[in-house]
Amino acid sequence: MSTVIKTDGLTKKFPRVTALDRLTVEVQPGVVGLVGANGAGKSTLIKILLGLAPATSGTGQVLGLDIATEGSAIREQVGYMPEHDCLPPDVSATEFVVHMARMSGLPAAAARERTADTLRHVGLYEERYRPMGGYSTGMKQRVKLAQALVHDPKLVLLDEPTNGLDPAGRDDMLALIRRVYTDFGISVLVTTHLLGELERTCDHLVVIDGGRLLRSSSTASFTEATQLIAVEVTDRPDDPAFDADAAVLARLTAAGLSVRTDGTKIMLVQLRDDDTYDAIRDTVADLGLGLVRLEQRRHRVAEIFATETGGPSDVAAS
Numbered sequence: 001m002s003t004v005i006k007t008d009g010l011t012k013k014f015p016r017v018t019a020l021d022r023l024t025v026e027v028q029p030g031v032v033g034l035v036g037a038n039g040a041g042k043s044t045l046i047k048i049l050l051g052l053a054p055a056t057s058g059t060g061q062v063l064g065l066d067i068a069t070e071g072s073a074i075r076e077q078v079g080y081m082p083e084h085d086c087l088p089p090d091v092s093a094t095e096f097v098v099h100m101a102r103m104s105g106l107p108a109a110a111a112r113e114r115t116a117d118t119l120r121h122v123g124l125y126e127e128r129y130r131p132m133g134g135y136s137t138g139m140k141q142r143v144k145l146a147q148a149l150v151h152d153p154k155l156v157l158l159d160e161p162t163n164g165l166d167p168a169g170r171d172d173m174l175a176l177i178r179r180v181y182t183d184f185g186i187s188v189l190v191t192t193h194l195l196g197e198l199e200r201t202c203d204h205l206v207v208i209d210g211g212r213l214l215r216s217s218s219t220a221s222f223t224e225a226t227q228l229i230a231v232e233v234t235d236r237p238d239d240p241a242f243d244a245d246a247a248v249l250a251r252l253t254a255a256g257l258s259v260r261t262d263g264t265k266i267m268l269v270q271l272r273d274d275d276t277y278d279a280i281r282d283t284v285a286d287l288g289l290g291l292v293r294l295e296q297r298r299h300r301v302a303e304i305f306a307t308e309t310g311g312p313s314d315v316a317a318s
């Protein structure tokens, strides 16, 4: 696998703010999420990777090309979906995407053919002949994605593609983004400030905060299993006054297991060995209770973020 993006000590200073602070990161082929709160430096990084803005210091390569000297070669092979609305309201999606295809060097016939295919792929059919001013946000985001894909790039950089979409629209867009890689083999770097979106969509996550790298690792390792089992039990139907949780807690503790509650009806039992599950099941059955939940806890991306930044207050957990 060849590296798709590589930066080394990448720094971008504006007069009053350091937008990127010695960022060193490597991205392999796949769907990669770039996550950070508003102002973390995501859009700045994308512009520098495209060779549209110079870095203050540090180096970087995209598809093996130097961001400082080979910007136009990078833009030939990379598609870019900007964050903000950039679509002229009076032209149709077809006219616009054909124009973008021609701009990236496709001959007229090929541009028309690729435009039809790409718009169909992102789910725009009859409406592609109507002026874009009348489109919904979801349709506009699809056109923006289509223009990023039309010249058949090896990599697309998508800046907040789910912005402004309702939950169903977001799910559709994320599924579409996933297919860009699985169906066409085009690698994706997608930015978002919504952590919850990434677990299902991305293979790998890069988390930045204040322009600095917090963490870069596979999505699986972000959400890897902890050594805790979440247990929730029913009350006794014949004896609602019986404190089921306290009884289970006392029994498991007496059996040498470490148990804590998290303020809800869920108890967290430290996984000791394979017998831990049996010990919990037996205890619950002995007490005449039922099990509502018995599952190994997984880290969620949002929890990691909270641990490493001291609080997720400025990052929406979606």
Ligand SMILES: Nc1ncnc2c1ncn2[C@@H]1O[C@H](COP(=O)(O)OP(=O)(O)OP(=O)(O)O)[C@@H](O)[C@H]1O
Pocket: 014, 015, 017, 018, 019, 036, 037, 038, 039, 040, 041, 042, 043, 044, 045, 160, 193
């Ligand atoms: N052209 C500029 N001049 C001065 N400061 C800038 C400029 N562009 C960005 N910044 C600042 O750099 C920091 C990073 O901005 P950037 O837009 O990269 O963040 P972001 O993570 O993409 O956030 P958002 O999702 O809000 O766009 C912010 O503090 C921003 O105010």
